[in-house]
Amino acid sequence: MTISPTLRPDCGNCFALCCTALGFARSAEFAIDKAAATACPNMADDFSCTIHQRLRPRGFSGCTVFDCFGAGQAVSQHTFAGTSWVDNPWSASSMFAVFKVVRQLHEMLWYLAEAQQRTFDPDLASAAEHLSGHIATVAQGNAPTVLATDVETLHGEVRTLLMEVSEGLRASYGAEDQEAPDGGLRRDDDFSGADLMGADLGHQRLCGSNFRGAYLIGANLRNSDLTAADLLGADLRGAHLHGADLSKALYLTQPQINAAEGDATTLLPERLTGPTHWR
Numbered sequence: 265m266t267i268s269p270t271l272r273p274d275c276g277n278c279f280a281l282c283c284t285a286l287g288f289a290r291s292a293e294f295a296i297d298k299a300a301a302t303a304c305p306n307m308a309d310d311f312s313c314t315i316h317q318r319l320r321p322r323g324f325s326g327c328t329v330f331d332c333f334g335a336g337q338a339v340s341q342h343t344f345a346g347t348s349w350v351d352n353p354w355s356a357s358s359m360f361a362v363f364k365v366v367r368q369l370h371e372m373l374w375y376l377a378e379a380q381q382r383t384f385d386p387d388l389a390s391a392a393e394h395l396s397g398h399i400a401t402v403a404q405g406n407a408p409t410v411l412a413t414d415v416e417t418l419h420g421e422v423r424t425l426l427m428e429v430s431e432g433l434r435a436s437y438g439a440e441d442q443e444a445p446d447g448g449l450r451r452d453d454d455f456s457g458a459d460l461m462g463a464d465l466g467h468q469r470l471c472g473s474n475f476r477g478a479y480l481i482g483a484n485l486r487n488s489d490l491t492a493a494d495l496l497g498a499d500l501r502g503a504h505l506h507g508a509d510l511s512k513a514l515y516l517t518q519p520q521i522n523a524a525e526g527d528a529t530t531l532l533p534e535r536l537t538g539p540t541h542w543r
């Protein structure tokens with residue numbers, strides 16, 4: 265599956281917007297507190313990171329997980345025409361606010377591109393294309409246009425479409441409905457929103473399972489087959505993916521992979537790459 269280069273980060277053309285616009289709290293992922301709209305003390309004058317090669321040992325693993333889906337360079341070079349918040353400090357607050365919105369819009373475009381290409385239903389493919397076109401137009405608008413966007417409504421429209429595509433794809437791996445504890449019916453492969461922290465799901469055929477929004481922190485997924493498994497928003501921090509087949513998993517993103525553990529035996533979708541800490 266090909267993904268537009270515009271949805272991939274290009275840090276060399278970005279004014280370090282993730283290192284300035286966003287805040288973070290001291291934790292296992294960040295060694296320091298940093299308020300939003302302030303420059304990280306590790307940022308160099310040329311917007312590069314002075315500890316880029318040592319982020320994990322220096323306590324900044326959170327930085328290695330983040331992905332802007334190409335919003336950084338889009339806002340820096342397109343919306344603000346290549347003039348940085350250093351050269352024009354008056355633009356800083358607007359630039360940071362626009363970045364936060366465009367990042368969400370680009371993430372939606374990432375998901376929609378996959379939905380459009382994976383669905384078997386031409387009507388859903390057409391709907392995904394139409395919605396993508398609208399969101400791309402908004403994302404490429406000027407700052408006031410971007411900031412006036414009703415992001416929540418767009419999120420809702422995208423979420424509905426992604427779920428429809430997922431249902432269709434996962435149906436081809438249909439598990440039987442079973443009686444749930446509440447008396448209702450529940451597919452025996454529906455783990456949406458489930459707490460699976462540390463769960464042992466290794467060496468299993470999990471094809472077509474629904475892990476949407478599931479907590480898979482530290483879970484063992486070694487050598488499991490996740491073909492057509494819906495991983496939208498699943499928390500894969502520290503999940504063990506060694507030997508797992510995720511090559512045709514649904515709605516997997518680079519930040520999820522960056523947060524997980526794996527190695528050269530982990531099969532990933534074409535558009536994703538194994539992070540450096542796997543080597």
Ligand code: SF4
Binds near residue numbers: 283306308313
């Ligand atoms: S540590 Fe480096 S990558 Fe992380 S926010 Fe600071 S400058 Fe950016």
